[in-house]
Amino acid sequence: MIRFDSVTKRYPDGTTAVDDLSFEVGEGELVTLVGPSGCGKTTTMMMVNRLIDPTHGQVWVDGADVAGVDPVALRRRIGYVIQQTGLFPHRTVLDNTATVPFLSGWKKARARERAAELLDLVGLDPAVHGSRYPDQLSGGQRQRVGVARALAADPPVLLMDEPFGAVDPVVRDRLQKEFLRLQAGLHKTVLLVTHDIEEAIRLGDRIAVYGAGRIEQYDTPASVLGAPATSYVAEFVGTDRALKQLSVTGIDRGDLEHPPLVRLGEPAADAGRRLRAEGARWAVVLDEDGALHGWAATEELAGVPGTVAGHARRMEAWVPVTGTLKAAFSEMLKHDAGWIAVLDGHRFLGVLTPTTLHEALRRTIGSDARGVPRERAEVDSVPTE
Template sequence: MAFTLHPSQWGVMIRFEHVTKRYPDGTTAVDDLSFEVAEGELVTLVGPSGCGKTTTMKMVNRLIEPSSGRIFVDGRDIAETDPVELRRRIGYVIQQVGLFPHRTVLENTATVPRLLGVKRSAGRARAAELLDLVGLDPSVYGDRYPEQLSGGQRQRVGVARALAADPPVLLMDEPFGAVDPVVREHLQNEFLKLQAQVRKTVLFVTHDMEEAVRLGDRIAVYGQGRIEQFDAPAAVLGAPATPYVAEFVGADRGLKRLSVTPIEPADLEQPPVVHLDDPLPRDLGSRWAVVLDGEENLHGWISAERAGQSGSVRDHARRMEAWLPVGASLKQAFSTMLQHDAGWIAVIDEEETGRFLGVLTPARLHEALRRSIDADAQDIARAEVALESIATVPPTGPVTKD
């Protein structure tokens, strides 16, 4: 089966045509693989160990040669391209990072530009720019050595190095698999923000379905040497193409669907609102109200118990900690409610420096989940059971610090 270009993208960057990899002992790692990846698209390759996903990725930069078939990168048959030259123009990030221990962070990041003949000063300037882009201040980290960094920091350097020559294609082989779950989630968030800026064509190998769902524009689910389904995350979760995909995704795909369902303005309620410099009203008309500044940006909240006291709203407002930007996932909303033991969370427009849009309650979260899941009733029921843990929290405002 051939899997073609994502309809929302323009231009093919990677194309496999009937590619097979068979080893001398008769093992077939990849069998008659045909698919396309669009320019600027992030495709996650996911499956169990030995399914062929890493072999697929390594054939793109010719670390592994196919037994038959053709692979094109940016319209060129890679079999007709010098492999060393090809690899210098394809970014490569691996789990073990692969930094040179005897070189500083800045020198490691500038490796590929130097190999391409870029002047030392220009290469170092590019390296400093990229370190800043991945959240490492070059004036602080540039002269350090890899052993002086944490695992997460080393991984950031690995990503910066892979981007140093501005390659059109980035290959990532379980890059976040060696760090703890908290750091992994943080790195995933940072990488998504980075990808939104640089828009590289990315093949991202992982064995973790949740990571594949969270990061991928599309997901290629591998069976034994073949792609069982190649589709958008929501489609893979909502309509598995084969029993194998359904089993691999898991029985809790309704909960996984939370990861790919964004908060939308239609999901929000509009609570009472007061402003910082208003006199404190005698009656809020509710058990709580949201506090905004003069530019309609979120400041905090105030409880009904404070009404009627002396002073302004500013004197009694409490800081808001339970908030998210619009477009964040329902999973993030669910986690934020649990983390802050909150009966609701505020939603802001991050693009407009915090303009308040409304609040998301457990009831609205529940409705959004039901709309998002095209699955059987049992799958929906599993997700709803999880929501029951927060649906009973009274909407008295988030638990925050004064």
């Protein structure tokens, strides 16, 4: 969808903003451009919609060299979101959102209807916020309007320059989650500029890590963290990159432990005898449909009347199998739990413990470093006794 072919931008004073840049962004892919200030990432993005023209090389969008496309027509087909939103202060939120449809010749009623749909999509009630002006909104709300306005004409490409940088960390986290939700449904081709490696990792399908005017590494977040291409990349992503990798490492069913199971309706004494025979100190308690209920201690089941249901404890520490190791670790800490259940819908699959979580992370780092599938990476454990 977007392709840079040997692109260089050199200014009259001799400053080279980007030098011989070549990379591609696939259709529906979200690529983050990350690096320190002045490294050329914003210049790169602005050459896509011809706010800046390259000195040498070509930029292609959807198979067309942008140098041969009328810049006004080009920009109306490319959504653009900046840090300060750039909303018109004298226009209502609804009319701000409808700006590009208005300019494209849509009838006013249709443009406003589209704007209302998009405000709702980004979590702003058009009946409440549509008639307000930008200075009547919070910073986070203005950023949502900026995203809605960029999407108004349904552009295939979206350019975002530090879109969540002007709000506090709590609002930023919410906006990032909301944008990921939107992207999962819209599948836009996105270039997003950020100086924050955490944001780049969280949002990007791939990351372009910039040095001075050039890309030092272009790869998936997991590969950038697990196998930095240069010492510069390793230093930029930080010495805590193993911890960062938790957020991009999914839960693998092969990493789960499978503790003993008992059912809510099972006689407690029978369950206790069985667990003692197996040498188990505790068991996961499931209902009759296989859904997680909680856990029970062996010593509390042995020799007591009634069913397991009368002695089971609820367990709130769980994550979906589609989650990440970071989510699992966070839940473990939140509930001060020695293990965390992994569920497929309501169905119990197994548990992660601190040991298996650590081994899963080491295996992922090892597989990235050696370029082998995760399931083939071996982990050497240090004996504890």
